[in-house]
Amino acid sequence: MTAPTADQRALARLEALADRLTPDVARAWLRAVRQIRDAATLSAIERAITTGDVEAALEAVFGGPHAVAALNGVGDALRAVLSTGGAAWARDLPPVPSPRPGGAAIRFTFDVLHPAVSATLASYRAEVLRTMTESLREGFRAAIAAGIEAGVNPRETARQVRSLIGLGEHDVQLVASFRRQLETADRTALTRTLRDRRYDGPLRRAAEGGKALTREQIETSVAAYQRRLLAWRAETATRTATLDALRLAQDSVWDQAIADGRVTADRITTTWVTRLDGRERPQHHRMHRRTVRKGEPFRDPATGRVWRRVGEGDYNCRCAAVTRIWPSGELAARAIEDRNARPSPLG
Secondary structure: OOOOOHHHHHHHHHHHHHHHHHHHHHHHHHHHHHHHHHHOOHHHHHHHHHHOOHHHHHHHHHOOHHHHHHHHHHHHHHHHHHHHHHHHHHHHOOOEOOOOOOOOOEOOOOOOOOOOOHHHHHHHHHHHHHHHHHHHHHHHHHHHHHHHHHOOOHHHHHHHHHHOOOOOHHHHHHHHHHHHHHHOOOHHHHHOOOOOHHHHHHHHHHHOOOOOOOHHHHHHHHHHHHHHHHHHHHHHHHHHHHHHHHHHHHHHHHHHHHHOOOOOHHHEEEEEEOOOOOOOOHHHHHHOOOEEEOOOOEEOOOOOOEEOOOOOOOOOOOOEEEEEEOOOHHHHHHHHHHHHOOOOOOO
């Protein structure tokens, strides 16, 4: 049996860590959404709808200390990912021979409080929380707009808007269109992957010309759809954040080693490894095996786009990084020149 390559090991390790750590972040995210939703008052949302002051409602729902405290729970979960992931990456690295004759082998460690990386990790945590909060706000705005457009009375709209807290703008549109399909007995609703199939029977009968769905049936089906959509949103959003946190933690292991004088940056190269299974982005396909010196960004040769690290910020990116120490900076430079001179996988 052929031993896995360094590329295969890196991809498998990243996926295994993400599989293990994402559920904790997703649970923290769902808990935060529940806390924010429970604290949101119908009167504040209703007032925003009747007066048109959506920003006031946004501030009441997402700007208070309750929302900050709730989202800090997500930040704590991400910090745990950084700590656990960094320790795992450090353990995976075998001791590296010293470049000095008779010198001690280089061993790797990771500490989230290390001065060389603590500010970077804190900045990452803050940026993720900012992005998540903005997504929640956009979904809230969309929910109010959809309620007003539907012409429902403000109290009922407020109730629906509060139930949609946690969903993004596109998710809110999906819920609104699903509701319309049920109200008009449109069979297209039966194609929704996230619908609860237990409620298919009444919809089929209504679509075939029978009795229309009752308000209770519609609300029950919509509520089930929203729950599944929220769970899906939690999984996808937090997996993206977890993958990015793991790659940042991996990079930070090397930052600590450099800061501690165990290795110099000019001897370190990082190679972008893409999972080539037909599901990868064309841009990431082009980046496969592109190599840079530690601390330098990756650049797409076709578009000029720049990433500070592999897959940074790209939704659900599964790409991994393979980092190597060379005996000298000169050999590292030659390796970079050689690998980047090879033709792109896309030709």
